[in-house]
Amino acid sequence: MNSITKDTFVNELLSEQQNLTAVERFSQKYDDVSKPLLSKFYSDLIPLSKPKTNEQYSFQIDLDACSGCKSCVSACHSLNGLDDGESWRDVGALFGTGKVNPMQQTVTTACHHCLEPSCSDGCPTLAYEKDSMTGIVRHLDDQCMGCRYCEMKCPYEVPKYNKTLGIVRKCDMCHTRLEAGEAPACVQACPNEAIQIRIVKNESILKKSNINDKLLPGTISSNYTKPSTKYLNLKNDSNPKPADIGNLKPAAAHSPLVLMLTLTQAGVGVSVIEFLSWITQGHINKHFLTLGTILTFLGLFSSFLHLGKPSKAWRAFLGWRKSWLSREILIFGLWSFLSLLFLSFVFLDAPKKWITISGFLSSLLGTIGLLSSVMVYADTPRSSWNFRLTFIRFFSTALGIGIAFSNWFLLALIPMTISLGIDLVIMSGKNSNCLHSGFLMRGPLKKLSFMRITMAILAIMLLIYSPIASVIVFIFSEILGRSLFFRSADEPKMPGLINH
Numbered sequence: 260m261n262s263i264t265k266d267t268f269v270n271e272l273l274s275e276q277q278n279l280t281a282v283e284r285f286s287q288k289y290d291d292v293s294k295p296l297l298s299k300f301y302s303d304l305i306p307l308s309k310p311k312t313n314e315q316y317s318f319q320i321d322l323d324a325c326s327g328c329k330s331c332v333s334a335c336h337s338l339n340g341l342d343d344g345e346s347w348r349d350v351g352a353l354f355g356t357g358k359v360n361p362m363q364q365t366v367t368t369a370c371h372h373c374l375e376p377s378c379s380d381g382c383p384t385l386a387y388e389k390d391s392m393t394g395i396v397r398h399l400d401d402q403c404m405g406c407r408y409c410e411m412k413c414p415y416e417v418p419k420y421n422k423t424l425g426i427v428r429k430c431d432m433c434h435t436r437l438e439a440g441e442a443p444a445c446v447q448a449c450p451n452e453a454i455q456i457r458i459v460k461n462e463s464i465l466k467k468s469n470i471n472d473k474l475l476p477g478t479i480s481s482n483y484t485k486p487s488t489k490y491l492n493l494k495n496d497s498n499p500k501p502a503d504i505g506n507l508k509p510a511a512a513h514s515p516l517v518l519m520l521t522l523t524q525a526g527v528g529v530s531v532i533e534f535l536s537w538i539t540q541g542h543i544n545k546h547f548l549t550l551g552t553i554l555t556f557l558g559l560f561s562s563f564l565h566l567g568k569p570s571k572a573w574r575a576f577l578g579w580r581k582s583w584l585s586r587e588i589l590i591f592g593l594w595s596f597l598s599l600l601f602l603s604f605v606f607l608d609a610p611k612k613w614i615t616i617s618g619f620l621s622s623l624l625g626t627i628g629l630l631s632s633v634m635v636y637a638d639t640p641r642s643s644w645n646f647r648l649t650f651i652r653f654f655s656t657a658l659g660i661g662i663a664f665s666n667w668f669l670l671a672l673i674p675m676t677i678s679l680g681i682d683l684v685i686m687s688g689k690n691s692n693c694l695h696s697g698f699l700m701r702g703p704l705k706k707l708s709f710m711r712i713t714m715a716i717l718a719i720m721l722l723i724y725s726p727i728a729s730v731i732v733f734i735f736s737e738i739l740g741r742s743l744f745f746r747s748a749d750e751p752k753m754p755g756l757i758n759h
Contacts, residue, residue: 521741548601
């Protein structure tokens with residue numbers, strides 16, 4: 260090999276070493292890409308522009324394209340790092356019930372990012388916000404105390420409680436991906452392009468919601484929250500029904516709330532009746548008033564056991580302008596102070612004026628507290644928690660216990676009988692608002708219903724012979740009744756959730 264050949268060969272090697280490596284060439288090739296690499300696969304599934312004034316993002320679902328493969332569920336779970344058993348997107352089914360056109364359609368569903376989100380309206384800690392630019396309803400995890408009231412307020416089973424974290428979480432439409440021009444995980448993962456993001460005018464959502472329209476068969480009127488999601492190609496000619504329409508699944512027990520409601524109602528009842536005794540007879544039974552106060556604080560303490568994040572309970576007053584739960588907490592907090600003041604004046608033999616004033620304020624605020632408790636549940640979309648039934652239930656408990664502890668104990672027969680009668684009517688299926696509750700009470704909750712009714716009858720029978728024994732039995736009966744109140748509730752939701 261001559262010198263010229265050697266020089267040429269060396270120069271070639273040196274030149275080759277100056278070339279980029281494969282990794283560097285790949286990096287250089289994609290450094291200037293202005294769009295996400297996979298955008299060509301989903302660019303038609305998301306808007307090219309941002310929402311304008313009085314517009315927002317929304318999901319659009321093609322029921323004919325959805326095969327129920329749950330790729331969207333898996334992608335959402337993976338991208339958001341959800342825990343085992345946690346899901347922000349679900350898949351259900353609709354079955355045709357007509358004889359002529361039998362059919363089945365699968366339904367994928369997540370948060371509907373409602374125009375008037377009930378989860379946000381009910382949250383006592385202001386842990387929800389609706390973005391004014393995009394309309395996306397986001398949950399602020401660091402502000403949640405885990406009271407789960409948003410679960411009761413939402414008619415679509417969107418907020419999901421995470422036991423490990425002690426808070427509720429939900430779909431946020433992958434808002435950070437949308438901001439970067441990328442599709443949400445569910446949109447990108449769907450092999451049939453069944454899920455799309457569209458921009459809708461708020462006016463069109465209002466117009467559709469105000470005609471008593473429903474998202475899908477089996478859901479409540481859209482007028483309640485005004486959801487933005489749109490479902491295409493629903494086969495209405497086959498009279499579709501949710502696949503799980505006949506399922507009888509008891510609702511969550513909420514045991515701490517059962518104790519909280521029963522005991523605070525008992526405390527209010529005793530306090531009010533003892534004040535009336537003071538006004539009419541000039542006498543207060545200190546022992547009964549003390550017992551009522553103790554029941555009150557036991558009830559308030561039990562409510563903390565319901566919270567996933569009790570340390571965040573101080574935030575519960577922030578939502579008082581729109582949340583009945585926040586108002587209930589605020590009112591009962593003030594009432595507990597006044598009930599202690601009333602008790603203190605009685606034991607200290609304070610001037611009659613101070614006993615009267617503190618007793619009146621305690622009774623008034625306690626009654627308002629009971630009304631706020633009624634509204635906490637009447638303000639949800641559960642038909643069995645309507646205002647009239649809930650009002651009668653809660654006040655029957657308060658009056659039945661309060662009167663039974665007084666000299667007028669025989670009059671307790673009236674509220675005790677009313678309280679029992681409500682559950683008997685519901686169990687018999689005679690109340691059109693509580694048909695589902697009646698099925699549950701005659702089915703999976705039959706033993707609990709039998710125990711509640713038996714104890715209520717026993718309390719009524721004991722009233723003549725031993726008022727104290729009667730009221731003790733009645734309190735346990737009402738605890739069982741309040742358990743039925745929660746477990747037999749008719750929970751509205753999206754239809755036919757296969758994985759539930």
